Amino acid sequence: MNDLRMSRYARQTLLPQIGPQGQERLRAARVALVGCGALGTAIADGLARAGVGFLRIIDWDVVELHNLQRQVLFDETDVAAGLPKAVAAANKLARINSEVRVEPVVADLAPRNAERLLDEVDLVVDGTDNFETRYLINDVCVKHRRPWVYGAVVATYGMTTTFLPGQTPCFRCMLAKKPAPGTTPTCDTVGVLGAAASVIASLEVVQALKVLTGQMEPDPPLVFVDVWEGVWEVLALRKGERRCPACDEGRLDFLTAREADRVVELCGEGAFQITPRGNGRIPLERLADRLGKVGEVFRNDYLLRARVAPYELTVFADGRVLVKGAADEAEARGIYAKYVGA
Numbered sequence: 251m252n253d254l255r256m257s258r259y260a261r262q263t264l265l266p267q268i269g270p271q272g273q274e275r276l277r278a279a280r281v282a283l284v285g286c287g288a289l290g291t292a293i294a295d296g297l298a299r300a301g302v303g304f305l306r307i308i309d310w311d312v313v314e315l316h317n318l319q320r321q322v323l324f325d326e327t328d329v330a331a332g333l334p335k336a337v338a339a340a341n342k343l344a345r346i347n348s349e350v351r352v353e354p355v356v357a358d359l360a361p362r363n364a365e366r367l368l369d370e371v372d373l374v375v376d377g378t379d380n381f382e383t384r385y386l387i388n389d390v391c392v393k394h395r396r397p398w399v400y401g402a403v404v405a406t407y408g409m410t411t412t413f414l415p416g417q418t419p420c421f422r423c424m425l426a427k428k429p430a431p432g433t434t435p436t437c438d439t440v441g442v443l444g445a446a447a448s449v450i451a452s453l454e455v456v457q458a459l460k461v462l463t464g465q466m467e468p469d470p471p472l473v474f475v476d477v478w479e480g481v482w483e484v485l486a487l488r489k490g491e492r493r494c495p496a497c498d499e500g501r502l503d504f505l506t507a508r509e510a511d512r513v514v515e516l517c518g519e520g521a522f523q524i525t526p527r528g529n530g531r532i533p534l535e536r537l538a539d540r541l542g543k544v545g546e547v548f549r550n551d552y553l554l555r556a557r558v559a560p561y562e563l564t565v566f567a568d569g570r571v572l573v574k575g576a577a578d579e580a581e582a583r584g585i586y587a588k589y590v591g592a
């Protein structure tokens with residue numbers, strides 16, 4: 251390693267836990283980060299500054315003003331430019347550490363792309379905000395024996411652990427049944443304190459550094475933190491009595507799920523994401539011409555946004571559409587069919 255590179259990491263290589271050898275391992279390491287919101291931006295920032303050589307950042311969303319309260323890689327120019335989070339994060343990280351190779355992927359992690367997007371990495375890190383995606387990450391990581399760091403945050407508290415397939419219980423061991431939609435608090439319904447996300451993200455970064463430098467303990471605990479109440483609990487993760495469908499029986503239900511057009515309600519404010527089945531690339535330029543006749547259209551390299559009162563449609567090149575202003579799923583599907591085409 252040359253002197254210049256060493257000087258960038260001087261304060262980190264002084265630590266006996268890292269040292270020059272650990273730094274070299276980080277440089278050679280490859281990480282996939284799923285989700286680039288409050289947790290994901292802080293995790294990406296931490297891993298890039300620490301010198302992790304390759305980061306694939308997977309996120310489907312666009313930077314909005316209400317993200318800036320806690321999503322540390324973004325600023326007002328990203329909102330004005332309507333940039334996807336993965337792209338805005340990659341731009342910022344390139345200015346922070348040009349030695350790190352960042353691959354932004356503007357997509358929703360789904361059964362059809364999950365194995366490809368989580369392939370050729372040493373570790374997967376969770377920056378998501380939903381159970382569905384975590385079960386999918388778990389299925390891929392169980393199948394390919396890949397370690398992954400789990401993290402979740404809401405309101406003023408959060409939790410995190412690391413799953414080492416073949417060695418520790420898996421996510422499905424920990425949470426055998428997926429909670430029904432609407433039964434758990436989310437950032438969109440109860441809010442989230444930026445500082446709580448920073449703490450959980452920092453703990454995720456530490457676990458990533460341990461895995462990547464070969465220092466993760468064989469039985470990582472589940473850590474729960476409430477930053478407002480000052481509560482910190484460390485719990486042993488134990489395998490339940492029952493056999494786990496995923497890691498004991500190899501039933502990867504979330505990875506093998508047959509995909510229909512997927513409609514997901516977001517934010518609980520009449521916003522829906524519609525993901526068409528299969529590969530449905532949309533020619534944004536032609537669509538912009540068409541929608542320009544009925545409403546106000548904004549377009550950049552990644553997406554098109556059209557205001558067709560009382561709705562707002564955001565169309566991504568990969569075919570996904572966000573519909574805002576619809577009362578329910580059926581109305582969102584109808585708007586999609588009318589303006590984008592089924």
Ligand SMILES: [Zn+2]
Nearest residue numbers: 420423494497
């Ligand atoms: Zn399991």
